[in-house]
Amino acid sequence: MIKNSDKCYGYLSKINTPAELKKMTYDEMGMLAEEIRLFLLDSVSKTGGHIASNLGVVELTLALHKVLNTPVDKIIWDVGHQTYVHKILTGRKDSFESLRQLGGIAGFPKTQESEYDVFNTGHSSTSISAALGIARARDLNRENYTVVAVIGDGALSGGMALEALNDAGMSRTNLLVILNDNGMSIAPNVGGLSRYLSKIRVRPFYYKTRESMQAFIDSLPNSGKRLRKFLHKVKASMKSMFIPSMFFEDLGFRYFGPIDGHNIKEMVRVFEQAKMMKGPVLVHVTTIKGKGYKFAEENPGIYHGVAPFEIETGQLVNSGGENYSGIFGKKMCELAEQDNKVIAITAAMTDGTGLSQFRELYPKRFFDVGIAEQHAVTMAAGLAMGGAKPVVAIYSTFLQRAYDQILHDVALQNIKVVFAIDRAGVAGDDGETHQGIYDISFLYTIPNMTILSPASPNELKNMLDYAVFEHKGPVAVRYPKGTGHEFDGSDAPIEFGKGVVLKEGTSVTLIGVGKMLEITFEAGRLLESEGISCEIINPRFLRPADEEIILASARKTGKVVVIEDVIQEGGFGAYVTGLINDARTGAYTKVIGLPNKGIEHGKVELIYKKYGLDAQGIKAAIIKEFDLNK
Ligand SMILES: Cc1ncc(C[n+]2csc(CCOP(=O)(O)OP(=O)(O)O)c2C)c(N)n1
Known part of the structure; x- marks a missing residue:
């Protein structure tokens, strides 16, 4: 059993602020990384939390804090679920027993918790927008510090991130975006951009050659002007030879990568360089989700966010009973069997919403659209227009993203889309950004919207039957996190508007x-x-x-x-x-x-x-x- 004692944490026990890190050699940082992994496992196995993502960013976080002068320099973490290492390095390691507990430290960045937490996150794909705003304010104030957004490849599938890249790329603002690419969202990442990144991942040769070539061109004396020009042309044409379109560079970013996100020295070298450059720079770092813990590396999806678990066996502590998401998922399979027009849509939450079995049984009628709630909702409206019966399963908190799509694309046209709203009500450990406590209020303002709230598993099943087969127009069925119990009369059929x-x-x-x-x-x-x-x-x-x-x-x-x-x-x-x-x-x-x-x-x-x-x-x-x- 791994012990949470100072003896095991010789290097970690010396770190209270990033300043101590700066004095360490790379070898010492390597050993510190291993200790941090043990520490993470030891604490998160007791409290539960986002273990796989944090194990994956240990070296990345160390390299960032080595290079940057935080809190003067700013790091904005996308989603923010991967900030445990950042918290450990910025004075909060002794509070880890209280992670995600009432009154304890949060599982996400919180500005009120530490001056090192620059911007509160929780929902995906916001980091580049926030970082660009901070960088623009810095420039207006004539200040001088580095602003970094750290975004995962999953979060990059969210529309906001792409809107921000589009703006930042042409901005000439000094901004550093670190793309932490592990090929995974919660489940394997989806979509064209993800495929593009995996192409780059397997072609580091091009980037290595290009970097060496640039270094060679830079080393040429001024007299070699013609050779320099010629080599620049060769370098430019290499790009189209190896990569069909250089997405990030075409958007206006200087691109570096892909570099090994577990090699601290290499990252420090590139971050130092990137930090000094003018304009927006994107460094593409590849990491392994769950790195160093066998069970999480093999099943990063399951260990993305977990309840307490046993370190030796990887066994999750059973919460007891089938939860609402599981009941929803099973019912969806039944509905799909009854009617081949039933479609399930998720925005990167297949397992969380209980739709894994549906995906296996009905792959053609299942759509994981990536972290793209807005697109999920409007696409559902399109499906319904085409005669399908779409059920969009989204957590209450993430549905906030799609308010306008619900109103403008679904409700005003009175289109029949079923919204399966999971984690409605208090959701608990993930805190204020994840509570499902606004949905009744925001759905109440939407024309034509019917809202149902089951009080037991039977009611959920009956309400889904009603919503899919009987109801006309948009309808939301909002159900809670966790398990529920039956009560006398809970299986009574659902009648429109009847309590x-x-x-x-x-x-x-x-x-x-x-x-x-x-x-x-x-x-x-x-x-x-x-x-x-x-x-x-x-x-x-x-x-x-x-x-x-x-x-x-x-x-x-x-x-x-x-x-x-x-x-x-x-x-x-x-x-x-x-x-x-x-x-x-x-x-x-x-x-x-x-x-x-x-x-x-x-x-x-x-x-x-x-x-x-x-x-x-x-x-x-x-x-x-x-x-x-x-
Ligand atoms: C708007 C929104 N939708 C869904 C989620 C749930 N969610 C949390 S992390 C995550 C995957 C993020 O993947 P990536 O950015 O690649 O980070 P990784 O955990 O792989 O490091 C998802 C879908 C969210 N936080 N926000």
Whole structure:
């Protein structure tokens, strides 16, 4: 067993800031890299986290911090899931036990956590835009420091990254982009750009020859002008001979690479050179995802982001029970078998959304479009126009990217696209950039959009049946992370716009949205034990809501509480409050949800407790609000 003791970490224990790194020799840095790998395995196997991506960037991060003068020089990490090594080197190694835990250090860059974290990331493909902005501000302020964006080949498939390259390439701004190419997104990377990169990866000969040639030209005396000109021409034509089109150079970047992202010395040499150059420069670094840990190297997709695991066997600690993503994936296979028009679309999240089996069984009806949520949604609209039945599976948080595509391309034309929204509600460990707590609010503003929220696995399956085969127009089925339980009546068929009163009561109406229904029942039991009679409603449809049962219950109890694990502004509770007020029932309302201030990382249950969304908290809030103790 690897021990987390100073004895094993002779080099690492000396590093508190990047300054110490600068004094190290390359051999020492090599040994430090090995210690960092052991340290990462030791801590992430306990806390869970993005192990494979971090194992892959150990040397890259060391080389960057060796060359750069951080925090004056700025590094912007794309997605930010690969910043553990950066955190270890910038004063946070002693906090690693608390990684992703409530109150502990975050799994992504956080400006409030350290001055070395320059820009908060979490969603993919933002780094080049942010870096270009920072570089432009630097120039306007007449300051002088280096700005670096580190972006993976997966993140490069996102439209924003390409928009930023397009702008940066012609900008003449001094900007360094490091492309960390491991051939992997979470799963193997997809698309034409990925194929292009793999072509470059296997043709380092061209770049090596070109570099040597440039060095030779530079070494020629001024008198050799004609030879110099001739060699420049040869160099230029070599390009078209070896690589059909030099994408990055044609965009306006100076391109270096591909270089070995596990060779610190080589990277330091190239980064030093690139840092001194004028204009935008792209250094293409090749790395191995999961490097140094057999299980992660063999299965980088599985070890991309993991729960705690056993180091020796690679065995993941079982979270118990089939989760909603798995249930969704199985149901999709059933739907596809029933109807050959059913199509599944993912934006680089095949495993995460439970669609691996679908991909195997129905490869022609499965599309992984890369990290391209916007494209996924509009492409789905096109498929539907062509007569297909597209189901777009995207995590709630990433669907934010495609707001305009949902509105402009799908909803305004009232096109039937099914949105399978995974990780809806509090998603936990990944923190504020990954919580699925905005979807009800943003979907509520979209015309023609129907929103369903299943409260159990059976309800998810039935809602998918309904959405795919019966519903007309755009429809979203939003379901949570993790597992769920059945309750009496959970297998009742879905009827458009209909909710269900699950328990009659007289003192207060409790409406539990989706996953919160289970906790609402628990809170109801606590209230009943104090003699407060609860009526419990499962709304099922958040839009259009079942106004009839809600208003009838409001008139009966005079007090209505909506419980949802999303932000309160614009949520279902806000809608119900308006409904009850407009109907002049005279009933009081209360929404128990989340404040709109960014919800930090931590276990879902602990976050619920902190924000009063656990059964005890709900009970206490209701008693206080309505003065029910008297
Ligand atoms: C907009 C968005 N969609 C999906 C994701 C989920 N996601 C996190 S990392 C990742 C793959 C990134 O691949 P790459 O940039 O190559 O980094 P690597 O982990 O391979 O180093 C994906 C799809 C995300 N963070 N943001």
